[in-house]
Each structure stands twice: as C-alpha cells, then as structure tokens.
Amino acid sequence: MKTPTKISKQATNNLTKNLEKIIKQIGGGKLKIALVNATKLEKSFPKSSSLFNIIGAIYFKQGRKKTAINYYSKALTIEPNAFESLYNLGVALNASHKYREGLNYLQKALVVNPNSFHTHHTIGSCYKNLKDSENALVSYTRALSIKPNQVSVLNDLGILYSQLGENKKSQECFKKVLAIQPTLAMAHRHLSLVTDYQKEKTHLYELESLIKKQMNPIDEIQIRYAYFRAASLEGNINEAFRNLKIAKDLRKTHSKYDIQNELEVFEKVRNFHKKCEKTNRKTDLRKSHVKNIFIVGMPRSGTTLVEQILGSHSKAFSGGEVSFLGNELYPKFSQNKTGPNFHSYNTFLTLYEDYQKFIKQITIDAEYFVDKMPTNFLWIGFINKTFSNSKIVNVRRDPMAVVWSNYKHYFSSKELNFTNNFDDIIEFYKKYESLMNFWKLNIDQEIYEIDYEQLTVNPDYEICELLKFCGLEWEESCLSFYKKDGLVQTASRDQVKKPIYQGSSSEWKKYSNHLELVEAKVKSSLAS
Known part of the structure; x- marks a missing residue:
C-alpha cells in the first residue's frame, strides 16, 4: 500500500493531538510509554518532521544519543530549516563530543531564530569544548543580552572566567546568580x-x-x-x-558507590592484556598525524602542572583531560561481569584513527598533542598496541598529599566517586600502583616517571629531562608556563597560574590531628 502524498486534515489533527499527549508524557518522565506511542505513529506519518524530532528527544533523554541523532537527521531531511530539529541535533552532537558538527547545526539554527538564547548558550558550550574561550565568551554574552538574568548562562560564564584565571569577573557572575537565587x-x-x-x-x-x-x-x-x-x-x-x-x-x-566494581575493572583490564599481549604493536607512522603524549597518574598527583609545562612548548598543544579513551573502553570492561566480549587488541585497530579525528576538532596546528587524563593509566595496553607514535608520562607525588588532595576536592565526575572516602581512595591508589607495575613489566614501551616533589625542587633539570624523553628541545617558555593564556579546566587551575612553588604536598599536615588513622594506613599500604 502506497503512502498517500497528502495527509488529510483529520489525520493531521489526530497527529497533533497525539504529539501533545506524548509531549505531556515526556514532561511527566514517562519516557518508555512516550516512546511506544511515538513509534506507533511512524508508519502512519513517515513524513512528519515533528514526530521524528520528538522521537529523537525521547531517545536523547534516555541517553541513547546515536539513535537520537539519527532521528533528528531524519527530521531535517523532511524540513531542512526546522529550528527545533537543527537545535536538538546540535545539542546531541555536542553531547556526543562531536563539537564541530554540533556547532555547524547550532549556527544554522541561529539563522532561523537569531534571538534564541538557548542556541547562543549552547554555542558557547561548543566553543568552550573546543578550547576557544574567546568565542565562548562572545556567545555567553549574547545569550545574556537576550535574557540578562538567566542563571544557567551566568553560572557557565562564571565557571569560564574562573578557568581563565579571571576570578573577579567570575565572582561577579556568581554574585549575580545568588542575587536571583540566594x-x-x-x-x-x-x-x-x-x-x-x-x-x-x-x-x-x-x-x-x-x-x-x-x-x-x-x-x-x-x-x-x-x-x-x-x-x-x-x-x-x-x-x-x-x-x-x-x-x-x-x-x-x-x-x-561501591569500590569493588571499580577494582574489578582493573582486574579485567589486566587479564585482557595477559590474553592479548602477543598482539603486534601497530607501527604505521603517518606524518600527517600529531604525536600523542599521554600524562597519567593518580588524580591530583600533578598531571595538570606537567601538561601546562609541555603545552607551553611551541610544538605542543595542551588538550586537557580528553575523555575519549575512557568513553570508548570503560563501558566494555564494566558492563560485562566476565570481562569484554572481544579477545584481541586487533578489535580496536581504528581506536587510533578515531582518537585523531576526535582531537582534530580542538587541536591548533601542532606537532604534539598532550592528553592529561590521569585515569588513562587503565588503557596503557591499548595505547601501547594502537598508538605507535605515543609517549607515556607517569606522574608520582607523595602518597599522603595525593590521598588528602583527592579527599578535599569536589569532583563533578561520577568516575571519581572513590574520592568520597579515605579507604576507597587508598584501595584505588593501591590498584593504580599495582597496574602501573604490571604495565612496566608487560609492554614494550618506556613509561617515563616524573616525581612532583622533585619537579618543584629542581624544575630546570626535571623539565629538561622530560622534554628530552618527549623528543622536544628546551624552550624557556616551559619554565614560564604560568604566563600562558588559556583554559585550565581542572581542580588545579589556581596552582598552575603561578610559578612552580614548593610546599603544596605538605598542606595536609594542617589537618594532621584528624588524619592520624589515614596516615597510618597510607604508610602501611603505599609508602613503599
């Protein structure tokens, strides 16, 4: 039976009523019922842009971003200039770390509706993800010119200013927020x-x-x-x-949070490498690709400082904490009780290419790209087998300083929920140490060790040795990294806006009366 080219007025009215009902169900959190009702309408209304847009919105709310993107794209094949579909697709692509693509659709949405503060706000988010703070500031400011008291935009603008080291401007934003919502x-x-x-x-x-x-x-x-x-x-x-x-x-x-779930992932990663360590290391060295430097370690061990030093070199670009490897690999090791359902590193031969495509969005033309996601230590086996032109730097710091610094910070990421309890931090730390020792014995690649305390005591020597390992020549700019403009999107942003200084590893001692038991556990578990 052919689909009629024109839909009757009655059918259109029925579709409108059904869509209104589905929108209410979405608003009430009844996503499963809304999805069932929406997909039932697909056969009868295969040319409804609004229907496809709503189905996409349901999938997006369920966290099924790829499917949502497919439906928003279908909606746009029917109505290429539909504002909501353009905006929703831009949001979904941005949330899927496809920042350039998302920005493209959001800018198209602005052509249709130049006064959409939501669109200006999300464009600001895209630019921030692309490390383009200048355009992010412009977009947030435009959003506020449309809605001056919009709390979400003021909050994001305040965070951006703080990451740029402009604390006074950041304060002004948060004070405005609190004047609206005390x-x-x-x-x-x-x-x-x-x-x-x-x-x-x-x-x-x-x-x-x-x-x-x-x-x-x-x-x-x-x-x-x-x-x-x-x-x-x-x-x-x-x-x-x-x-x-x-x-x-x-x-x-x-x-x-249950630390045991985390520790099981460590073991699955280790066991996977034992089974697959004979996989040949990829040796395709294409000159068109940047050289990757991975800085790993315990969170709060000094990885941001090392990244800022390297990123101040004329040939290197600071990428910050790139979540790509964790997003791609962690679910495969955490969702299956017995481990991943693949048995070879060869399954991930495209990992390198996909990573390069991802970082290409944010990389200013540079020979080296610095990724300082500390927990990439989990994926050193994958880095070794698939990133043939990579360097791995492991940052070490006084264990008590690391334990305290993790405990005292508020981390938004659920992946760092282990930091809410001293015993969990120590268990995580022990597994990190064990896994690092395992990698040193079981991969055919040097892992460079840099000691945070030694770096603060003798920066000239330590930086010189670090640069040599990475294949970079000495540049004075690496000593004056704190003068470099740019975003620092980690908890260490205040420290790395200053020259290297000593003493931060002793900050926990102010709280020593409260940490005697913790100190004893750290000494017995991690001192060696």
Whole structure:
C-alpha cells in the first residue's frame, strides 16, 4: 500500500493531538510509554518532521544519543530549516563530543531564530569544548543580552572566567546568580572557589547561616564544601574538616558507590592484556598525524602542572583531560561481569584513527598533542598496541598529599566517586600502583616517571629531562608556563597560574590531628 502524498486534515489533527499527549508524557518522565506511542505513529506519518524530532528527544533523554541523532537527521531531511530539529541535533552532537558538527547545526539554527538564547548558550558550550574561550565568551554574552538574568548562562560564564584565571569577573557572575537565587547551592560552591576569605568575609557569614538550615542532601553537600574552603582559608581547621567530612559522608551515601566494581575493572583490564599481549604493536607512522603524549597518574598527583609545562612548548598543544579513551573502553570492561566480549587488541585497530579525528576538532596546528587524563593509566595496553607514535608520562607525588588532595576536592565526575572516602581512595591508589607495575613489566614501551616533589625542587633539570624523553628541545617558555593564556579546566587551575612553588604536598599536615588513622594506613599500604 502506497503512502498517500497528502495527509488529510483529520489525520493531521489526530497527529497533533497525539504529539501533545506524548509531549505531556515526556514532561511527566514517562519516557518508555512516550516512546511506544511515538513509534506507533511512524508508519502512519513517515513524513512528519515533528514526530521524528520528538522521537529523537525521547531517545536523547534516555541517553541513547546515536539513535537520537539519527532521528533528528531524519527530521531535517523532511524540513531542512526546522529550528527545533537543527537545535536538538546540535545539542546531541555536542553531547556526543562531536563539537564541530554540533556547532555547524547550532549556527544554522541561529539563522532561523537569531534571538534564541538557548542556541547562543549552547554555542558557547561548543566553543568552550573546543578550547576557544574567546568565542565562548562572545556567545555567553549574547545569550545574556537576550535574557540578562538567566542563571544557567551566568553560572557557565562564571565557571569560564574562573578557568581563565579571571576570578573577579567570575565572582561577579556568581554574585549575580545568588542575587536571583540566594540559596542556589551550586553557585555558593563555585563562588567559594574564587573568593579570598582572608580579605572578604561576607560570603563566609552567608555560608555560616546556610549550614544551620534544613537542606536536601544535594544542596547540603555543596554548601558544606563551600564552607570547608571558607573556614580553611580563615584558619578554622577543625570546623573546616568537620564540614568536609559531613559533605563527603553524605556524598558517599547518596552516590551508592561501591569500590569493588571499580577494582574489578582493573582486574579485567589486566587479564585482557595477559590474553592479548602477543598482539603486534601497530607501527604505521603517518606524518600527517600529531604525536600523542599521554600524562597519567593518580588524580591530583600533578598531571595538570606537567601538561601546562609541555603545552607551553611551541610544538605542543595542551588538550586537557580528553575523555575519549575512557568513553570508548570503560563501558566494555564494566558492563560485562566476565570481562569484554572481544579477545584481541586487533578489535580496536581504528581506536587510533578515531582518537585523531576526535582531537582534530580542538587541536591548533601542532606537532604534539598532550592528553592529561590521569585515569588513562587503565588503557596503557591499548595505547601501547594502537598508538605507535605515543609517549607515556607517569606522574608520582607523595602518597599522603595525593590521598588528602583527592579527599578535599569536589569532583563533578561520577568516575571519581572513590574520592568520597579515605579507604576507597587508598584501595584505588593501591590498584593504580599495582597496574602501573604490571604495565612496566608487560609492554614494550618506556613509561617515563616524573616525581612532583622533585619537579618543584629542581624544575630546570626535571623539565629538561622530560622534554628530552618527549623528543622536544628546551624552550624557556616551559619554565614560564604560568604566563600562558588559556583554559585550565581542572581542580588545579589556581596552582598552575603561578610559578612552580614548593610546599603544596605538605598542606595536609594542617589537618594532621584528624588524619592520624589515614596516615597510618597510607604508610602501611603505599609508602613503599
């Protein structure tokens, strides 16, 4: 039976009513029912751009981004200039780390609706992901010119300014947010990161008032984090630690995190390599590709400092924490109880090419690309077998400094939920050490070790040796990395905007009265 070229008025009315019903179901969180009802309409309305757009939106909300992208694309084949489909496709591509493609569709959406603050806001997000802070600032500013009091844009603009080291401008954004929503916990936490409480007390008093009130756990976690930082800078160590511990315990409970699931992934990765270590290493050295430098280590071990040093070289580009390898590989090792359902590194021969395509979006023309995702230590076997022109640098730091620094920081990423508990941090650390020792014995590639404390004591020598290993010549700019403009999107952004200094590894000692048991566990488990 052929599909009629024209849909009757009654059929169109029925479609409209059905779509309205489905939109209500989506709004009510009934995604499965909404999807069933929407897909039933596909056969009757194969030329409905609105229907395909709504099906795409359901899949996107379910986290099925690839399918969502397919449906948004179908919608655009029917109505190429449909604003909602252009916008939704741009959002989905950006969320799928296809930033350039997403930006292309979002800019098309702006042509259709130049006054869409949502589109300007998301374009700002795309530019930020592409490390283009200048255009990100322009887009956020345009969004605010349309809706000056939009909290989500002010918040993102404040974060961007803080990552650029412009703390005063960042403060102004978060203060505007709190003038609109005085109890917004997230904004209080962000404001605490850019406030010098030895000079400014107003926000400290606000936090003291807030922690006395009844809050939901999510808000309480963020407020107590903010108060920890404020009280710590004020010198009230006992009160600071008490609030940090309450926040950490709440977050551990709320996350329902089980360290055993994490540790099982470590073992699956190790066992996979044992089975597949005879796979020949890829040796295709194409000159058109950049050389990859992977900086790994425990989170908070100094990987950002090493990245900023290397990224200050004229031949290198700082890529920050690139999530590509983890996004591609972690699900394959975590979702199957017995390990991945493949048995050879050859299954991933395209991993290198896909990674190069991914980083090409953000790489300014450079010979070297620096990826400082610390947890890439899990994937050293894959790096060794598929990245023939790679260098691997492992950063080490005093174990107690690493344990404390992980505990005291608020990490948004669920992948770092182990940092909410001292015992979990120590267990994770032990597995990291064990896996690094395994790689050294079982791959045919040198892993360069750099010691954070030695780097701060003797930077000239340590940087010179690091550059030699990476195949780079000495440049003075690597010593003055802190003068370089650009985004630093990690918890170390304040430290790396200053010259190299000593003493940060002893910061935990201020809290030593609260850390005696932790120190004993670290000494017995990690001191060697």
